Amino acid sequence: MALNNNKTTRALLGTGALALAGLVTLPAQAADAERIIRDRCLSCHTETGEAATPFSRISEQRKTPEGWMMTISRMQQQRGLVISPEEKRAVVKYLADNQGLAPSETAGLRYLLEKEPNVVESFDQLLQETCVRCHSGARIALQRRTEDEWKNLIHFHMGQFPTAELHAGARDRAWFDIALTNVAPKLAKDYPFNSDAWNSWQKVIKKDLTGGWAMHGYVPGKGTFDASLHATKTANDTYALVLEGHYADGTPLAGKGRAVVYAGYEWRASLTIDGVKVRQVLAASADGNSLEGRMFERDDEIIGGSVKAVKGTAITAVTPSYIKRGERKLLTISGNNLKGNVKLGSGLKLLNVVSRDANRVVVLAEASKNAAVGSNTVKVGSVSAQGALAVYDTVARVEITPSDSIARIGGAGGPIPKQKSAYRAVGYAAGADGKPGTEDDLRLGYMPAAWTLKPFDEIAEHDNDIKYAGTIDKDGIFTPGDAGLNPERKMSTNNVGNLSVVGTVVDGGNSVQGEAHLLVTVQKFVKPVIE
Template identity: 60%
Template sequence: MALSNNNSKRAVLGTGALALAGLVSMPLQAADAEQIIRDRCLACHTESGDSAAPTFSRISEQRKTPEGWQMTLNRMIHLRDLEISAEEKRVLIKYLSDKQGLAPSEAAPYRYLLEQDTNLVEAGADQHLVETCARCHSEARSGLQRRAKDEWKMLVDFHMAQFPGIELHAGSRDRPWYQIATTQTVDTLFEKYPLVTEEWNNWKKADKADVMGRWRVTGYIPEKGEFDAWMSTAKTGDGRYDLTLEGHYADGTVLSGTGKATVYTGYEWRASVTIDDVKMRQVMALDANGQMEGRMFLATEREIGGALNAVKDQGMGQLVAVQPSYLRSGESAELTLIGAGLKGDIDLGEGVTVEKIVARGDDRITLVAKATGAEGPRTIKVGKAINNAALNVYSTLARVDVTPANAVTRIGGAGSEMEKVRATYRAVGYSAGADGKPGTDDDLRLGYMPASWSILPADEVAEHDKDHLYAGQINAAGIFVPGDAGPNPERKMSANNVGRLKVVATVNDGASKVDGEGSMLVAVPDFVRRVLD
């Protein structure tokens, strides 16, 4: 797989999925965590309460995701000279995430950050927090933690002590930033993200789903495409599992992999897997119905990845996906039904007929189908299988959206220590829906569609500067590779290869073609990231 050769040396501090997933078997257990805190942390923190329910100053007044606790420990190591083994660190992250984590509903609005979906523009954030915090942080950085009010206040003081120039930043120096931050900002953060919540109290008492067993997995890997597989998990410790993956890509190529996973807080799945010799990370959330949703991406390059879904085998017929998820009315096309226990008659919904069975098994059926009738989703049935998939019938492709709509890549390489930061694009097709007007809420989302890719200058200035000739290239799989770092003598004033581009997806729809556009900023290297040997 070509993906394995890029960014082999780049790692990101604080992106917890990189370190939280690849776990070794550990003799220490979560029960040892409190003693680790006593041995490693009480030089600065204090303990109170009885031995059965101890509390630790500053620590017990916070709740965070696994990635949040990992970042805290990293900061203690790098800024406070904490000495702690990798094994002890993993035990603490598991213990703190389980005991002082976030409920599923609390983390849900901000899963894009946990899943390392870096090319997303946040919308609807609190305007005050945008002005005081979002100059450096995403909204999700605040939203994925909970603190007592005094802890929010001390977080502001920490910023002042650690970054004394913060009041001189643009957006700060024209106002009494510290006064505002220690009053209005603290009040806003505590109101939105308090330590004690009904959601967390309820989650602590709730039954947790079991991940042991077999899972029907579907997903997408850039340059390889859609895939389906069986994932089997075997418990090795408290919330820790070995896993195997066996399946196929949409083109029939065999997929196989192995890895290790940890479940934090009763629902946060983190796994390190090697699929066809490529190291990848999985971040998913487990729900009460035995399903997981999230994202899988390259271990060395979080920008390159795709959606991941898993449905637990319940020992009964289950239909989990149809690939592709659309069928053009009046045309015949090949579809693959994916699930488990797919026995019995096949019904693709009103007006959709099965013309030919190409291959049939209990968990995968490939067939040729033809649709007629009105636009809209069809419910698929295979015998008595429980259905989690829909087939979208359409007559005309009305529009194509490019995802991500906005992306940032970064020049690099060319002998520099900073690797290039790429981006991966996909095209999503829509029909106009019942009202016949594209671009409205009534549009029918058809699903991801194959597209040809090209780049154009973003505007007249970008065209004048010939950004589309120097800033990078996009390949047939929709992966954008930015240009080399360093001065370019072919550009005006030997400028580097940054630029602003349009990314264009062209989808064939019968005899016509439909274009969609995304925005690309090719920026300078990300010097905040640390290059590790």
């Protein structure tokens, strides 16, 4: 795409940072989007006359909504494209609907779209050596191209980033030749433009997501929540949202916003909840009865967590997801249309139904001293959640998530805020072999923990990183130190550091610790929509 001199108004530069979840205005019809492409893009692109690929280059790629947003933003910033925000939204909607990815093509890669922090990737060695040195593997895998277009992308990299051949891991080999000869054909095979998955998905009748949803989720620092989400269709694939509910401690939450659905399942919402602007990146199921993904603060993506919403009769969660043998505990069963008798499974006795409505049932339960250690299926009437409640004897080990993470210094009057990191403790009981850390361990779920920090190694201890790199609060949220030089440190270095995050779970008279690695590093000065 490039500047159309006959349509010049003003260059709208710098809009690549616009959060895609905020694209919630009325989308144009396909005909309008095609007109915009003709008006704005055909100074450089051409019409091919082919029905399947009507526009050169543009029609030979498939991408997520975020991927198309990045493409158009790059055309604005680097090629002089003039396009209004409304036109940009319309084109993204059109391209994501008609040249998007099927649900199966995004499976296992949604962490990138959902802004899930600190995911450790593993991709083919050839891609690791040629492409993943600079950006995530998921960024590659969340697009589809013809082989010629994959080759064009390699040529683009050489023109735009000529030092790519000189980076560590590339300068000791013929990077360009390997990329063009070996990588492009592999990408065309692994991530082809034409696929049965996309062809099949295009034929599926997409479900209307209007109506009432029961949503369960987690927010760092506030805990789990249950809420009713009501979606009202205001235009084609656009919904007005009203959210009302409570956190586990009884604190109310309420919010309003809008959502746009791309490609029949990609839910992108922008809401204000209790004065805080948040985003939702969710995927709708093919039957239109569930939404799953992540919700996070617009201005601090780390502060967020997984959410699930159901429209039909279903159980979304049991909280907490564990009960100890011989223990009495309040359990909250969350979901939608929860009617009928509650059954907690073998070895568990329902003592009392404390409160209930269609979306939430709170019960007092007791596990017998001889209850079998294992996962129980919880039922409410005709609906069940397999393995939703674990019965255990003792916490054998604790795992801290994420196991490896990065936080970034910032603030101190500078334009880049601090990038925090948030942690949770997952408890496990030993399985039948009685040994923790083996394949048959029983996952209990997230457990309350006390949080501390310590130096990761001798160098971190010598440099006193624990004093300067940052602090962790009672909720497991780490806040890094200030940006800039620190005269108190050796050679006036900044407040980076190498730390271990320690989570301690108390189980009766037993304390069990888990550790995770945290690297506190410098600011990130370039932040694309897709990393």
